[in-house]
Amino acid sequence: MGQVSTPIIALITACFTVISFGLQASTLAQVETPTPKNIIIMIGDGMGPAYTSAYRYYKDNPSTNEVEETVFDRLLVGTSSTYPAKESGYITDSAAAATALATGEKSYNGAISVNAQHQPLTTLFELAYKQGKKTGIAVTSQVNHATPAAFISHNESRRNYEQIAKSYLKSNTDVILGGGQRYFPKSLLQQFQSQGYQTLTNIEQLSSSSSKKVLGLFADVQLPWAIDDKQAQYLTQMTQHALKTLEQSPRGFVLLVEGSLIDWAGHDNDIATAMHELDEFASAIEVAEQYVRQNPQTLLLVTADHSTGGMTVAANGEYQWRPEILKSIAATPQAIATQAASEANWLTSVQSQLGIQLTEQELATLKVAYPHGEKAIHKVLKKLIDVRSNTGWTGNGHTGIDVQVFAKGAGSELFHGFQDNTEIAQKLFRLIQQQN
Numbered sequence: 001m002g003q004v005s006t007p008i009i010a011l012i013t014a015c016f017t018v019i020s021f022g023l024q025a026s027t028l029a030q031v032e033t034p035t036p037k038n039i040i041i042m043i044g045d046g047m048g049p050a051y052t053s054a055y056r057y058y059k060d061n062p063s064t065n066e067v068e069e070t071v072f073d074r075l076l077v078g079t080s081s082t083y084p085a086k087e088s089g090y091i092t093d094s095a096a097a098a099t100a101l102a103t104g105e106k107s108y109n110g111a112i113s114v115n116a117q118h119q120p121l122t123t124l125f126e127l128a129y130k131q132g133k134k135t136g137i138a139v140t141s142q143v144n145h146a147t148p149a150a151f152i153s154h155n156e157s158r159r160n161y162e163q164i165a166k167s168y169l170k171s172n173t174d175v176i177l178g179g180g181q182r183y184f185p186k187s188l189l190q191q192f193q194s195q196g197y198q199t200l201t202n203i204e205q206l207s208s209s210s211s212k213k214v215l216g217l218f219a220d221v222q223l224p225w226a227i228d229d230k231q232a233q234y235l236t237q238m239t240q241h242a243l244k245t246l247e248q249s250p251r252g253f254v255l256l257v258e259g260s261l262i263d264w265a266g267h268d269n270d271i272a273t274a275m276h277e278l279d280e281f282a283s284a285i286e287v288a289e290q291y292v293r294q295n296p297q298t299l300l301l302v303t304a305d306h307s308t309g310g311m312t313v314a315a316n317g318e319y320q321w322r323p324e325i326l327k328s329i330a331a332t333p334q335a336i337a338t339q340a341a342s343e344a345n346w347l348t349s350v351q352s353q354l355g356i357q358l359t360e361q362e363l364a365t366l367k368v369a370y371p372h373g374e375k376a377i378h379k380v381l382k383k384l385i386d387v388r389s390n391t392g393w394t395g396n397g398h399t400g401i402d403v404q405v406f407a408k409g410a411g412s413e414l415f416h417g418f419q420d421n422t423e424i425a426q427k428l429f430r431l432i433q434q435q436n
């Protein structure tokens with residue numbers, strides 16, 4: 001064999017350089033996967049992929065050529081399966097899904113962070129507390145509803161609302177914001193106060209509150225629908241306040257934010273209300289996104305617990321989806337129906353609240369429903385909105401479709417691609433444990 005020619009040696013050297021540089025880079029990447037000091041978990045309850053697609057077209061500016069990107073498009077990194085423990089089949093409820101996201105373990109439908117034997121499973125909040133972090137929640141349902149409950153409490157049933165509310169007292173959760181006054185009687189509120197919590201009942205009190213521990217309950221059960229109270233922006237305000245309060249923690253924080261009512265609108269097959277709830281959730285995500293930009297040692301993780309109602313963007317073989325009526329409508333179909341049922345001049349008021357000119361056929365259908373009262377009017381209004389927008393529904397319950405995962409900030413690359421909902425929590429557990 002003769003001597004290896006110089007160009008070949010140069011080529012081999014070049015290859016080795018590329019390979020070793022590649023190895024080095026990947027090793028570095030592993031070492032340098034940043035450990036977030038703060039974690040913001042945001043759950044759109046019932047927010048399956050059809051909801052975020054619909055939201056894109058709902059938000060689209062019709063006067064431009066392109067379809068504008070939403071915060072969901074901007075932050076999308078992967079997908080997640082949502083099935084509960086096998087004993088409950090393939091379709092999850094919010095309790096089992098929240099248990100998976102809060103503990104990294106699957107359980108039965110109805111379980112609040114307990115296993116099949118009703119033994120408590122360690123939650124992210126408990127681990128965070130052990131690591132010296134502060135924790136908080138901001139939700140639009142009652143604060144003791146399934147999703148937040150799974151992060152704060154343990155119970156064999158999501159329906160034990162009173163027990164769950166009481167258990168929050170010993171949970172070491174610093175910020176608790178949402179609805180649910182009826183589950184926190186005066187005696188319980190006093191116990192919270194004696195543990196250093198400031199208790200609030202009006203969202204306007206938030207801006208002047210500087211307490212490190214706060215229990216803010218702003219409605220008897222759920223907060224007002226976003227569509228009925230457009231100025232309030234409850235979830236955005238609560239998210240801002242939670243961040244402001246928790247960021248004082250030297251060892252960081254874990255915050256759970258839930259757009260709880262997207263699911264409720266889905267159960268009710270109410271697309272107009274759902275889009276407004278999604279809009280409010282998107283605004284809250286933008287607050288968190290901005291926080292991550294300014295505080296890069298923060299991880300923002302957004303997902304859904306399942307999809308609801310089998311909503312479809314277009315229906316009945318027609319290749320159109322028309323969100324205009326969802327923008328012009330002034331209140332929930334329920335509120336419009338309630339008002340109509342008690343008004344003499346009801347047709348004019350319905351028309352003006354829908355923000356459209358009703359067709360002869362629509363008027364006729366409404367007139368037939370009217371004598372049957374509020375419930376019948378409500379049903380006709382929802383149907384009218386579905387037909388106008390060409391929205392479809394397959395039922396009133398949850399569906400088993402995978403949901404999307406959105407992430408930004410420190411450690412966000414861990415969530416790229418497909419994963420199970422338990423793996424999302426397992427990754428979050430690892431990130432919290434990594435921190436010294």
Ligand SMILES: [Zn+2]
Pocket residue numbers: 046094263264267308398
């Ligand atoms: Zn639901």
